[in-house]
Amino acid sequence: MTIHAVIFDFGGVLFDWSPHHLYRKLISDDHERQWFLDNICTQAWNTEQDAGRSLAEGTRSLIEQHPQHEHLIQAYYDRWHEMLPGPLSDGVAILEALHQADVPLFGLTNWSAETFPYARANYPFLRCFRDIVVSGELKLIKPDAAIYHASLRQVRAHLPDIQPEEVVFIDDVAGNIEAAMALGWQGIHHVSAQRTAARLRELGVGF
Incomplete structure (x- = not known):
């Protein structure tokens, strides 16, 4: 894999x-x-x-x-x-390391369409993402399967041949990870940056 x-x-x-x-x-x-x-x-x-x-x-x-x-x-x-006082620096460090390693990065967030522009304007690390699914823009919400399908379609716009098992999703809510894994994705329940980084490497993601 x-x-x-x-x-x-x-x-x-x-x-x-x-x-x-x-x-x-x-x-x-x-x-x-x-x-x-x-x-x-x-x-x-x-x-x-x-x-x-x-x-x-x-x-x-x-x-x-x-x-x-x-x-x-x-x-x-x-x-x-x-x-929203600021970023979680240890999580952002993983993101930026993956970006430096040229790993394709995408976002999938439950966030209001009206407040997300504030994040885009104030947090430059969001430029690491090739694309982002924002729930409020689609009027879909995790853990509804429909938003994961929308996210995979977005990824395939950049990587046409990618399969669900070749995607790994990182989320701090266990139910959101379970929903992704039910669709064949790999999942990491984020409880600490150290454990997430270790699990990424176990899955063969080099950074």
């Missing part, structure tokens, strides 16, 4: 994204902040925007449900960039 392309997830692998980075500034009490993020501005709600719903509609509908939290809900996307 030979790996001919590496596909990266972004959040938790290359980007240190977390609502806590913003809401620590807005809700000082740890338990109160966690309750708010577990019950009001939840990950499931954010995922709806990653799947293509507009930020304005997502914000409006949540404020209608919880008007007493309007200012905190409004802050989520008004100050979204404060949730």
